[in-house]
Amino acid sequence: MTNTTQQSRLAAIVLAGGRSRRMGTDKAALDWDGEPMLARIVRISSERCDPVFVVAAESSSAYRLLHGTGGHEATWVTDEAPEAGPVGGLAVGLAAAAAAGADLAFVCATDMPLISVRLIDELSGAVVDSADAVIAHDTERDHPMAGVYRTSAASRIAELVATGEKRMTAVLDALATRRVSVSDPDWLTNVNAPEDLHRLRAASGI
DSSP states (O other): OOBOGGGSOEEEEEEOOOOOTTTSSOGGGOEETTEEHHHHHHHHHHTTOSSEEEEOOTTSHHHHHHTTOOSSOOEEEOOOOTTOHHHHHHHHHHHHHHHTTOSEEEEEETTOTTOOHHHHHHHHHTOBTTOSEEEEEOSSOEEEEEEEEEGGGHHHHHHHHHTTOOOHHHHHHHSOEEEEOOSOGGGGOOOOSHHHHHHHHHHHTO
């Protein structure tokens, strides 16, 4: 297997269009160690990726709260299909990254405050010619929202969106997907509810 990332441009796609129903407020704007969670994700991603795209509809609370607020520069992608979920966001994000000239894109959700540039390095370092996607996997499950995807997969994912598909597992099945174990599973921690956030803040000393 041949690693191709040395010759490939790496963008980042942050999926921020969720409704955060269980949290009760938009997770993108939640404070994490003095900055909005989305701003943290963008800042860390920008250390390895250029450009960085944030996918969220203009009607989303993430866009209303955080668009144009400064911080590390990101390009907002607002044309995801309504109600298409993360699959729709991934399709338009990859298309935007491809149009910007990127061959690969690091993809993550906005509710993963413990991500590190080392996560990006380990995932991008595992990309091989035969893989359309490299995703993190732990002892319990796949993490499709912590992965590196080929931007050329955008059209295949868009076809899934057109059929009404909303499951990220269907994306993984449709692509040549490589699963890798990362050295620190904590990077994959996400927060879905207030108790998750309180627990993680306490564990992190924040």
